[in-house]
Amino acid sequence: xxxxxxxxxxxxxxxxxxxxxxxxxxxxxxxxxWPSLVAVYRAQLSRARVARIPLLFVATFxxxxxxxxxxxxVDTRAEAQSVVAGSxxxxxxxxxxxxxxxxxxxxxxxxxxxxxxxxxxPPASVVLGAAAAYxxxxxxxxxxxxxxxxxxxxLPLGNLWILAAVIxxxxxALSGLGAACGLLxxxxxxxxxxxxxxxxxxxxxxxxxxxxxxxxxxxxRDLLPSTYGxxxxxxxxGAQPDWAVVLADLGVCxxxxxxxxxxAAWAYRRAAVR
Amino acid sequence: xxxxxxxxxxxxxxxGRRGAPGVPEVRATDGVExxxxxxxxxxxxxxxxxxxxxxxxxxxxxxxxxxxxxxxxGHDIVRHPERxxxxxAYLGQESSALDELTVSLAAETxxxxxxxxxxxxxxxxxAVIEELGLGPIAGRALKKxxxxxxxxxCFAAALVGERPLLVLDEPTTGMDPVARxxxxxxxxxxxxxxxxxxxxVTHNVIEAETVLDRVAVLDQGRVIACDTxxxxxxxxxxxxxxxxxxxxRAPLDVPEVAVLRERAVETGRRWTLRxxxxxxxxxxxTVTGGxxxxxxxxxxxxxxxxxxxxxxxxxxxxxxxxxx
Numbered sequence: 001x002x003x004x005x006x007x008x009x010x011x012x013x014x015x016x017x018x019x020x021x022x023x024x025x026x027x028x029x030x031x032x033x034w035p036s037l038v039a040v041y042r043a044q045l046s047r048a049r050v051a052r053i054p055l056l057f058v059a060t061f062x063x064x065x066x067x068x069x070x071x072x073x074v075d076t077r078a079e080a081q082s083v084v085a086g087s088x089x090x091x092x093x094x095x096x097x098x099x100x101x102x103x104x105x106x107x108x109x110x111x112x113x114x115x116x117x118x119x120x121x122p123p124a125s126v127v128l129g130a131a132a133a134y135x136x137x138x139x140x141x142x143x144x145x146x147x148x149x150x151x152x153x154x155l156p157l158g159n160l161w162i163l164a165a166v167i168x169x170x171x172x173a174l175s176g177l178g179a180a181c182g183l184l185x186x187x188x189x190x191x192x193x194x195x196x197x198x199x200x201x202x203x204x205x206x207x208x209x210x211x212x213x214x215x216x217x218x219x220x221r222d223l224l225p226s227t228y229g230x231x232x233x234x235x236x237x238g239a240q241p242d243w244a245v246v247l248a249d250l251g252v253c254x255x256x257x258x259x260x261x262x263x264a265a266w267a268y269r270r271a272a273v274r
Numbered sequence: 275x276x277x278x279x280x281x282x283x284x285x286x287x288x289x290g291r292r293g294a295p296g297v298p299e300v301r302a303t304d305g306v307e308x309x310x311x312x313x314x315x316x317x318x319x320x321x322x323x324x325x326x327x328x329x330x331x332x333x334x335x336x337x338x339x340x341x342x343x344x345x346x347x348g349h350d351i352v353r354h355p356e357r358x359x360x361x362x363a364y365l366g367q368e369s370s371a372l373d374e375l376t377v378s379l380a381a382e383t384x385x386x387x388x389x390x391x392x393x394x395x396x397x398x399x400x401a402v403i404e405e406l407g408l409g410p411i412a413g414r415a416l417k418k419x420x421x422x423x424x425x426x427x428c429f430a431a432a433l434v435g436e437r438p439l440l441v442l443d444e445p446t447t448g449m450d451p452v453a454r455x456x457x458x459x460x461x462x463x464x465x466x467x468x469x470x471x472x473x474x475v476t477h478n479v480i481e482a483e484t485v486l487d488r489v490a491v492l493d494q495g496r497v498i499a500c501d502t503x504x505x506x507x508x509x510x511x512x513x514x515x516x517x518x519x520x521x522x523r524a525p526l527d528v529p530e531v532a533v534l535r536e537r538a539v540e541t542g543r544r545w546t547l548r549x550x551x552x553x554x555x556x557x558x559x560t561v562t563g564g565x566x567x568x569x570x571x572x573x574x575x576x577x578x579x580x581x582x583x584x585x586x587x588x589x590x591x592x593x594x595x596x597x598x
Contacts, residue, residue: 024348027360028437029389039386047374112370118334119387120359273336273355 031121040121040129041136048137059094060141063087066207067149074153079209084149085234086207088163089170089226091141093202096175098195100134104182105191108271117272124265127179131261134178135171142167146233159236162246169253170229174202176260177225183267202226225256275471276310276333276439281342283328302328303339304495311488312438313465315472319482319580320492326475327367329492330443333473334364346439362439363388365432367447369424373417377408377427380416381434388435398434405463406430406456421448429457436468443475458485479580491584498587503580510578510586514554517574518545518561525569530560543571548582 031039048056070083107113116126142163150157178195185191205213205221213221221227232249235241283303290296302325310316318326331337333344335355344351351358372380381402385395403412408430416424429445440461446454464470476482482489483503490500499506518524518534520543526532534557538545549557554575561570578586 025361025438027349027357028435030360031387031389035391036387039383043375043379043383046376046379107370110370111366111368114331114336114364114366114368115371115384116387117336118359118362118364118366119384120356120389121387125387273338 036121036125037129044133063145080153081234081237085230088146092138095138097178098199100178101182101195105188109188123268127264131175162236172257173225179264183271206230228252275312277345278308281306301495313469314487317486317489324492325495363432363437365442378412384431385434402430440472506583513548515576516547519572521571
């Protein structure tokens, strides 16, 4: 069916055995970090329309449901603060940790990573682009949960702007963990399981007021990066929040985020070339 | 432009567990040697499990061989697998990375990740969508398309951001004839204008005979022949393929038919025989007269295809190649 005889191709010397070794050909351009990160982010964000909106509803309803249930149990203002902050961050954990782990687990299992691995794109762009998109998916759900919670428990809405820092930083820490779980798990079912476990941990340890927990559970709570997002947010409900502690909490999220995203980028490279 | 020497990859044996039998060690590629010349459409033909996809994964830097070398346009791909992405475009069998994107965004994003800037990526996206006739479905998500359309969309993504080598793993699977023609026209255009080289994996013999300049026949991880389709067919030029289909069962009481049976490959009611021309004439005379004719449902005589070459070369899989 080919209509072009191999002998008449441009250059005249084509499709014949090459007797003289040529110099190595020039390589095609490399995709740079930021432009490809933006391209991956945009592509991932467009998936929200197709697949993610129903899941976002699930995430939001879940958190709203938790707060309604806790309404009858909570009696102090401090407890109310941690329930509202915890429920809001659970939305981030659900989407960034659980769903991202599932996404990368399935992508790896189905061979979809080959597509990215045969493009000259830095691993960090793929991981960060997807993580940033999943963190963005959480914004509406987190806002709705936070506002609903504040109204339900009679907390002030004045410092809600702190979510602009909590969502990206907790999002970075949790989505890095999610991506690493998804990429390292040998089977997609295990990736889903790890995502679910992480999400359950964030739910149980983040939403319940910490004062009533036994020591070991409190320790586990301190190990979970989402805790620092919850605490940073909960502190801003006070009349005079201690901004230095808030900043320190957010700093922990950022640090875990950097480390976990670096691990995820490494896991991506490992998964892509087997 | 692409030289493969002594490429070997062994998959380790898997121990049997309860309920799942063990799998012995498998040599997916076994000392493969190939030379692909610039500007040619080079085919890898073989049944499922022959090692085609493993070979392609090693060519594209996705998998490290146990031993051997792959050199593409002067670059050592085994030592520098990351360079493969800057030399070639790869169309794999899976589309899951692009499934939820629209056709147009899949092509644009792939172009961006191949190092194009936004303006170039959009211009190339529009050109490819126009060229392959994807305009009417450009705004639809890949997973909402039929298998053939989705394949064509992935092919479009592979073409955005020009590369001197295209590695296509069964590109036309599930496509209708119009889409197939669009694929081969696009390949030919790039070959004529830019001297693009194509490495094509297929198990479709008709496609192999019509589009390929040269073909390597793979069987159990080894290259058992490598030549032009016509050159390969010359190896079995002295033979004719006779296919007999019986109504219910073969009339083995006819002595001539009983003799033919020894040389036939039986698939249900179908017998496939490779015979010398005079033997074929005698066989046809036998089955079209007398008692045998009453039992005959259909028969065909054909010149040998690449499938016959594969079988004559000792290919292990008897029915592995597709003839449509």
